[in-house]
Amino acid sequence: MVIFAKSQHDRCNPAQMPDLAACATPTADAIPGHFLRHTPPLLPEVSELEAIRHYTRLSQRNYAIDTHFYPLGSCTMKYNPRGCHAVATLPGFQGLHPLAPAAHGQGTLATLYELQEMLTAITGMAGCSLAPMAGAQGEFAGVAMIRAYHEQRGDRERREILVPSAAHGTNPATAALCGFTVREIPVDADGDVDLAALRQAVGPHTAGLMLTNPSTLGVFERRVQEIAALVHEAGGLLYYDGANLNAIVGRVRPGDMGFDAVHINLHKTFATPHGGGGPGAGPILASERLLPFLPIPLLARGEDGFRLLDAAERPHTIGRLSAFTGNVGILLRAYAYIRLVGGGGVRRIADYATLNANYLQARLRQAGFSVAYPHRRATHEFLITLREEARTLGITALDVAKRLLDYGFYAPTIYFPLLVPECMLIEPTETETREELDRFVAALVAIRQEAEQSPEKVRGAPHTTPVKRLDDTAAARKPDLVWKP
């Protein structure tokens, strides 16, 4: 039941309301009547207890990292340390106005400055802006920088961004938003970029290439150096989508692979929470030649302490991405996480994420599941395809995904990548135990058995969730987006 259905006219919470008697009554400065609202908005009128009960119970209708294994490929659902949350929400940080005098924000600014430096070291790049508020905004910043770079050189013919067909949807969408034409490059049977096709595609119209490495197919792009050389030789620049950094962080630096712009999803590799869809943070890093274009604000260390650099000091910047300093609270959490794991720990992230993925891949293969790229090592994630099961048993990846919910697991990614039919992109992350991975294998095996013996059980799944399978089609056909009394 929605909260509006629990609303009762005139119910209110005086403990949460300003006491108007305590405020001087505005007279001279009274607001003219025609500016005033006459019908109150349809907000719920419920008691504090009712509100708490409603949202507490709603929360219980979620699966989350804190309650379930959540092997959602390309999303890096690892444990979000509560200690990071605790320090990021210390009252001093929480109460700071973003436009307070700089003398008032030195604790925050010092921390952000250090984070800027640490991310620069981790990626092997020349500089960093913490401004982007998610991966996609980091992509936007990076591609806008590439555009600004070519424009500044008067190189106005470069109107094309190359994107491997395996790329995440944000890559082409970003390129388009930045005014570029998107050209897709196919991948070969082993999941690597098709070099021949790339060679054909690059040229004087190439502004740049966007690459995720490891790719969203769960494999490491082995010829990344050749790719970089090809694009660079053609005068294009390289963009690194860092959403999959978890697989290599501390081991390989995007800067060393030859990338000119790199974004990092702090809400993936650096364990900040996903919050049911955000907020995240997508710091953007630049090679030497893209440095001038980084989005503002940037953090600088001066004589009087730390401060934010704005457009006056960064004349070539692509500009601002947010009204203030980006998702500061998320940046603080990522900083805290890096300090907790330390230098050695950053590398261990990749080691054990990769171990977990390869172990799970090996176990599933032994159990008879088809791995999409059987000749490849898994990275932090890997793909299986249920094409055979779909053909012989009439069971889709979606059915299996829904049935997994009944077994107490969130489902792997299935809507993506589009290249592999009936796929499951599985990313266990390093924070899960071997026992949990074994339980997951057992569940998949059991579901396949069910699919053979009582397929309607699988097709009708989920059975144990608060609602049964939901009708997406009806939702899109006749959108019901706001409640009406």
Added chain:
Amino acid sequence: MVIFAKSQHDRCNPAQMPDLAACATPTADAIPGHFLRHTPPLLPEVSELEAIRHYTRLSQRNYAIDTHFYPLGSCTMKYNPRGCHAVATLPGFQGLHPLAPAAHGQGTLATLYELQEMLTAITGMAGCSLAPMAGAQGEFAGVAMIRAYHEQRGDRERREILVPSAAHGTNPATAALCGFTVREIPVDADGDVDLAALRQAVGPHTAGLMLTNPSTLGVFERRVQEIAALVHEAGGLLYYDGANLNAIVGRVRPGDMGFDAVHINLHKTFATPHGGGGPGAGPILASERLLPFLPIPLLARGEDGFRLLDAAERPHTIGRLSAFTGNVGILLRAYAYIRLVGGGGVRRIADYATLNANYLQARLRQAGFSVAYPHRRATHEFLITLREEARTLGITALDVAKRLLDYGFYAPTIYFPLLVPECMLIEPTETETREELDRFVAALVAIRQEAEQSPEKVRGAPHTTPVKRLDDTAAARKPDLVWKP
């Protein structure tokens, strides 16, 4: 599955461990070997994520005020404002050592002092000690004070405490702990103390009478003044068990009824949380003649600020009840609650708790349920008896209680009071809405209908909880109290 079954040897959480390298290695002061433990204790070895997942999921297996209506009679399960929790756990309060120099605790001490004064005003007593850590400890303090009073006067023959048969179990248990013999006084058909029996019982051996008013039968003891006079005339003193204060707070003061000692359950009337069984707080208040005996520490206001009075300044005190200052965090929450509702709000508590109880009683009576004391007004709670249903349908109060869980309600108190067979002691509290009470009536009506039509459904309840009906008998016969590998 218990957490020990999830344990894996050698798994640990370095983020939560001191770094021994950072500590000087003890050499001279090394602890001799025979003091050292050789086998590590059986604590779980789980990751931080596993611990969080385990206890988060366990928590979801509870009903609580924040998730369900919880009409548990005699327990006053009302909303526990989160604002009170927030202020009581401000870092300044949380970090204060109880034995820190007094200069360091002035914020806490000032607050406790004000609370002492406020409770004194609310009860109409002469003084207050915040020391007792729950209602039962408040009772202990009160009865120990009565004992000390008689002893100080050399009145050593008063070895009996009178307790109405309806009293809560803590009353006789407390009297016994204080070295008294307990004498039960019956109640009459209307739920009042049987005055004739009381007259017979009082005498020179009477140390005092313990009374809850309103009583645990959910009715106001109408002849409380006569009772007080009777006991006082016989030289005994009167103890007020304030567990039911919610019914009359702000309207009637125990001091005006003639009581000499009063405890208050802050975790009931003053909305501090119950925490699955505590902590609570049971401040004890005294009439003029019992003042010298109040337990220490007491709060005093001096020239240098507030301070705690100890035995040196309170020579007649019954002594200490805890190592430090009692359940300070709970006291802070109660203070915050009183400030939030204010003077007028304190009285409203009683008004609306009583309104809700009488409304629910009226609705249930209209629906055909038997009210235990049909000629009486309900106070903050009331009793129904399912004796008829038990006889005709073979359904017990326990069955109905369990079935209520399936309907999304915690069950009323049924193990108590022992005087009324197949009873349900129902206390809705003032923080529930009329709609919720109506839903509860509908559920009871539906369950009675089920009892007629498909009694096995009721007898087999609960059906929707994480476990089905549990075997208490087996638990007590062969106690399994600690897990063994």
Added chain:
Amino acid sequence: MPFIPHTEADVRAMLATIGVTDLDALFAEIPAGLERGGADTLPSPLNEMALRRLMTERAAREGSTLCFVGAGAYAHHIPAAVWEIATRGEFYSAYTPYQAEASQGTLQTLYEYQTMIAALTGMEASNASLYDGASALGEAILMAVRAHPDGARRVLLPTTVHPRYRAVARTLTRAQGIELVELPFTAGGGHIDPQTPHAQATEAVAAVVIQHPNFFGTLEEVDALTDWAHARGALVIAVVNPATLGVLVPPGDWGEKGADIACGDGQPLGIPLAGGGPYFGFLCCKTPLLRQMPGRIVGRTTDREGKEGFVLTLQAREQHIRRARATSNICSNQGLMTIAATIHMALLGPEGLRRVGLACHANLVRLLARLATIPGVRVLFDRPRFHEAVLLLPRPVTEVVTILAREGIAAGYPLATDYPALGEALLVCTTERHGAQEIDHFAAQLHKALGV
């Protein structure tokens, strides 16, 4: 190993299952010479205890004890319950609700959010959030231009719109060949003269942006501006502060037909200042514009047994389906912030929000009355305003701000950089959190700092 649960025995067994001898072997596909690390220069690990000590020291350095800065971020009271619930692990540590059946908590809350924010703004639909108010304006402009039937690419952007919102809008729309035309404000009122737009109406205009109350706190003639825009075939994009909408006419009711798009920052609805973020952008529209909306949208539907449930819907607009032709590149949004805002709005209700608005404004009136007694301090602009105002000071603003900062007071937002023509101008703001005592204290300290 912090946050990695593997024991040595686990690692051995797992490597054996994979069929390799060590962890390095798992990285064999990485070309030789590329592996170089990068984490070596990072500090060694701290445990949570040490981290807490470090960060507590830093947080203690943040000195604002009294804040009169507004300018797009507002220090409102937030009920303790809001974040107690919003940070429950089930909300905090979930992902975007792709598997709807296992995400009903997030989904229903977002649906309720959409309903509430649409009700507040008087609009018909809402998405489930964008990054912040400024980027929401950028998206609103892109959306309006996409939706505009004539393909017009000019958008009127008054200088009374938050300067940083304008800056972000420029960043986000630059590559789309959109022309952002800035309208000047009146010297006396600090608002857009409803007559002024006529001068700009030489070419087709896709949209007119109206911030109300505007950046100076001044109330705009929203009815006249809206009707003018509509008469020209332009869409109206409202930029509003949701905390004012318990009191002020919602954009959906401006003029004859109401604004077409309403956006802004949701921070005033229960989100702490937190140094600038995370906040969240909201974006609402009338139904005809729905399919141009960027971002996640939640819809109500039924399950196979006819029971009510909630799903992400209209996904064909989004990057993961439509890729280069999506309505935006946004993927992660500010989910948790909208969950908090929903709880906040549910706790306040219509009456609570109304009182917040009235109290904010009443405090401003009180503050201005106090400041009127300080020689040389002048209040700029003579139009009706709402909880913010521009002061003109008789001493350089930067000096005054520095002096007050030492007293723990964040005095206001200096306007010199964004509006040099205004002179020594300081934008000040009050909310319901300012007590009479604090207002008096600020006035007294300001008086002292001015040395007059």
Added chain:
Amino acid sequence: MPFIPHTEADVRAMLATIGVTDLDALFAEIPAGLERGGADTLPSPLNEMALRRLMTERAAREGSTLCFVGAGAYAHHIPAAVWEIATRGEFYSAYTPYQAEASQGTLQTLYEYQTMIAALTGMEASNASLYDGASALGEAILMAVRAHPDGARRVLLPTTVHPRYRAVARTLTRAQGIELVELPFTAGGGHIDPQTPHAQATEAVAAVVIQHPNFFGTLEEVDALTDWAHARGALVIAVVNPATLGVLVPPGDWGEKGADIACGDGQPLGIPLAGGGPYFGFLCCKTPLLRQMPGRIVGRTTDREGKEGFVLTLQAREQHIRRARATSNICSNQGLMTIAATIHMALLGPEGLRRVGLACHANLVRLLARLATIPGVRVLFDRPRFHEAVLLLPRPVTEVVTILAREGIAAGYPLATDYPALGEALLVCTTERHGAQEIDHFAAQLHKALGV
């Protein structure tokens, strides 16, 4: 009305259903003249915002930034996760788990608590908590006396037991005719001479209490004392700090047969100092004493389908069943605190707890080494000790403590009131939270305060 959801329409309808005209009518049974209120003198209501302001000011007045006081309450690191989970509404706002099927969260957690605390102390059973360590000792003494086959009512209570624990034990046992005999400590070691008890052994002794480490931080000869007590037919009651039991031999293993009862305060297991409470008392015993145990006990059982589940058990010991013959009057205990402690122990594990103990002690060694360089400061007692020590100062302790308090340092617990014979003695304590820098700072400030 704060926290009362009734609208005027509700009230009218409800009164009509009851059949009365106003609220006062509901109180008609209260004798005339008795109604007088009492809340009239209370202050008028504050909203949460104003309350927060008030309490934030007060909390800011609490000045300890550096604390070297122990004496029964210890400033340990508490993982953030502990209270994030423990204050989830489902734990925080539930009652004593009477309806087991709807309380499995609390019940299973308590069962796990019992297992952990029994494991730590090396005992066979545990209850689900008592109020605090001191009252737990009182209950342990009552329990031992009840259990003692000969009806002996003498209990040996060394003066090395926390003075306040002794005080509480006196309060709680006074009316039961129990004789608490205090044993003196050795001047050199600050411990009970294993020979001394012999002198007291003239009459039957029901129990001997041993605190270890004792109040001074000194380690007692627990094996010899335990064996001596058992040889005399007395039960042994151990008072222990659970945070030491990752390192020290648990009471269950003392001497030949081990202690019979172990109790103490659970505060060091994840409970904040919080001005003195709420903490929790733990009480463990060997199986034969189980039915004399006071307080709630949780047991594991099965449901009607054979599935594991948890219930309150052995309730026949308790006041609500046995009334005047119950094992105690306790009803509410400190439930939430044990839930937090359980999570804390699960996060630390055996190795974490061991390291906490070692680090606490290592810090003490460091502190004592630093203090040894200050002229006139002497460390009292030459026995092995654990993370607490008694200092003798060359200047009145109260003066020194006052001076250091001004610097934000809580220097220690002055022993003059409880042990006047010791002279200018100060009990100091270190935990794992003290960094080298803080220890050095304390030593430097102490040096300065002594003016030597």
